[in-house]
Amino acid sequence: MIRLFNIDKWKENKNKWPKKGQWLAFLIAISRTERIILFFLLILGLGAGVSWWRISYLENTKVVPTKGGILREVMVGQPQSLNPLFALLNDADRDISELIFAGLLKYDQEGSLIKDLAKDYKISKDGKIYEFTLEDNLFWSDGEEITTQDIVFTIESVRNPEVQSPLRLIWQEVKVEKTDNKTIKFILPNPYPPFLENFTFKILPYHIFNKVSPQAFILEPPQNLTSSGQFEIKVIEKDSENKIRKIILERNPNFHGKASFLEKIEITFIPTTGDFPTWKNKALSFAGISSEQKSIFKENFNIYKLSVPRYFALFLNQNKSILSQKEVREALAFATPKNEIIEKILLGEARIIDSPFLPENRIEGDFKQYKFNLKKAQEILEKAGWQDKDKDGIREKILKEGEKATPLKLILFTVEQEELKKAAEIIQARWKEIGVKLVIRTLEPTKLLQENIKERKYDILLFGQGLSIIPDPYPFWSSFQKEYPGLNLSLYQNKDVDELLKNSREELNSKKRRGLLQKAQQKITDDIPAIFLYSPYYLYAVRDEVKGI
Template sequence: MLKKIARRTSFLRSLSTNHWRHLLRNLSEKEINWVLFWLGLAALSALFLSGYDYWILRSPAPAEGGAYTEGLMGEPRYLNPAISSASEVDRDITTLVFSGLVKHDKSGRIVPDLAASYEIKDGGKTYEFTLRENLTWPDKKPFTADDVVFTINLIKDPKYQSPLRNNWQGVRVEKIDDRRLTMKLPVQYEPFLENATVGVLPQHLWSGVQPQNFLLTQLNLKPVGLGQYTLTKITKNASGLIRSMEFSPNSRYYEKANISRLILRFYETQENIVNAYKRREIDGFSLSSVLEKDLLATARDVEFYNIKLPRYFAIFFNQSKSDKLTELAVRQALSQAVDRDFIVKEILKNEAEPQRGPFPFGLLEIGEPKINPEYDPEKAGAALGKAGWKIGSDGFREKKLKNAKSATRLEFVLTTTDWPELTQVASALKSDWEKIGVKVNLDVVPVNAIQNQTIRPRQYEALLFGEVLGLNPDPFSFWHSTQRKDPGLNLALYSNKKADGLLETSRQASDPEDRVKKYQSLQEIIMQDAPAVFLYSPNYIYAVSGKINGLDLKAVNTPSQRFENINSWYIATKRIKSDK
């Protein structure tokens, strides 16, 4: 039938205008209707075949094009992977602009990035990397092993004060040739490849920057990397503050991104970001609190990605700043008096899980600790009374401490940031503790100041803050006694020789079961000493416009890792021949 139609339409096309006029004058009405019927049938057949090819034989696929705008709170300062880890904004941008030897895939596994491959030798103490061929920096200078060696040696050099320095102590990085290098560890370290995700700096641009100018150079705000995107435009306001940055796909990256324009807008408050989304100024942002989800109830075309991160929030006690908190009975009672279920259900709207110990639930199947501080304010109050802390005339507990002339009130300062979620949690903790006679004063520090003003100098008595362990956890920097001072992250200034030993040997354990057993033992020691009160492990919530496709955020270590596979995100589509 189709062949017949084709022959007839071919014949009709060959006729000239005069032929048509002559033919139509000599055709009867019935014959004209017959011709029109076949012409219509031919047109419908052509449309059918075209539609069948487009809609049935082809399937939608990502295409280049479109623009994505995201809102971030704060302002970029150090777009440099050697020093960016202290700021969420800086981490986000360096993840876009820079690449490391390896990265995480969508399932959270370590895979090659700038390295084409790697080998682990010498019982896990030597890593040999082979770089991808023909990679060049944006100024067309070749990328070589020299750039990697330079970056790691810079991080190791104490004059540059990199917060990543502890990750590389004792590691020797040696060039074999332009495409190969080795990293030699003093002892086996199972999670080492996590360190190799750090972005690589171009040696030819950074080698002339002296340590005293390292934080001042313009390269920190005009980053040059080998990541998925390249910075193309910076917009400032009248005061000179950066208000937005625009990026385009890096044509020299081995997998070109689909989204043609990426714009990051910077806001002073999270409230401004939420309002910007409602006004459709931005297409996505990270929620700082589950409370913001309710503010978007009327927003159209928004999708929420609820991601479980290997992180938790806790109260870390600085016993060197408060003699009351040096008493184990006090710290244990404070933990027992906290209503974690109330925090999770009422404040966090079930977007979190109660946290009982130093490892988020489900991580490596470590399990919950045997010493489990269940909520029991009556027992907590009784324990304080037994320890000599009696209710005074003002309703708060007090006792006479050693060498004190008069009774000392059981009182301390709880410090946290000005995130709405954390201020609400801090208020709930204050209420819980004052019910058992403990006086609590709140100190709320702006989020952009808490690192330098409070955490780095350890200027707090008790700190409500969060820690991120990673999918392949190494709690060494959080609990080892050598990490009590900055840049270490031992926020409780915890010191225990048995714990130190387990932290050291667990890093070298190649057998997963052995490693888990060491972590379980470590967990029990920490819980027995009670240097912190573990509260909850929250979901990371990412709000994105429905026009953005290709997001797969099931397994990420940190919020900034959402950008590690941004090259698979897309807005525009095309239809391609299906394999079926």
């Protein structure tokens, strides 16, 4: 029987979804092969739809931070005073100061200087006068207004010899004039192009520190310490020895800039990097992990490698009779295995440094370098009269007529850190091969500063020096900086270098200035007041879930 197509019925039902029975009838009506093809096409279509939705979602949306949350960080070291006037002496103090204090200027993520508390600034044509105007509505976290009185007080405190800030030499000849509560002038005795970087110094709250004796600035933070940075201190936890072990920071409600998304930061301080593994599951970030510990943070962590403007060197005390001899310094330089230290101790996470400048300083030029060569080191000592006549493995030499032979024995001081201790031990082993006995002594940073660095009581100091973006080697190598708080740790003295460094500070032409620094570099590396070693990368381990680093 022939069934006729009912056009009216079709029109009536054309917009209706087929019923369950109709779908079953359809599936029964088609062949098995057709059913398989239909099923495959349905699966393919569903997969394509999901993929299209996912791609469209990712392309048209982005992950954005939301306010709140706590960052728990673990850091090696121990803050001392939480006073920015001493931040150069202690990595922990420096890092905390960056979070709780502000300066007139600051560095952005590209390392360029930008305005912080300053609304505007101008430099006179002769390069001697810097005038700053503060932003409006600046307040400390306790509600007190930030004014130029705080800046004047900070500079006066830096220059106070009783405070003993390492920043003193930078500011001691700078005249400060307060125009009003918003405007202040800094007058230099001579033009000094790199001086602008010094305005990143952190400002102290006058209403808090004017009640603290100068001698107590370095001892411990005031109980009511207030903040001008992104965060303020809420809790300081100390151990039975009165050492700071934990600091809790909260978002500063009066911060003048863009507020942090984080509500709190909890920083736990540990004695050595060896304690990091025990904290792995208790924190989100780990500051300054050692190269050996990269494997510990391999899973569920991102490790960021940062180049920081600092290097480590062996500073050779020129006032010691043995080290006053250039032949000894030269032999020690040739016997120092920089590559071995970087490969074995730092696992490649550092750059070799051969001069007082870093590659990013772009000083360049020709200068003397001392590639590792034990044979050459032995020949230099032998030729200079240092011999091991009694066959005890240590060379000797009569330095003054009528006196006994002086053994080639030196004492090296360094900070109580595992990497520095291991680096010293490698140096000790290689120097032993050329007949030099090296004794290693490690001290915690504060003790090393107070007992040895201030009085220059060491033969050799294995120590790090932080540099500015615009290089200024004057504080480190001028003979006028030999005494503390000067940073000439080798007690180096060269009149030609003094003149070159002085002139480089006053030269406004960048090309001429580079030329002066190239000449200074040549003379310093030829004199060997220090053996430059390496510039380590700063390794920062952060859990995957932490974004926006």
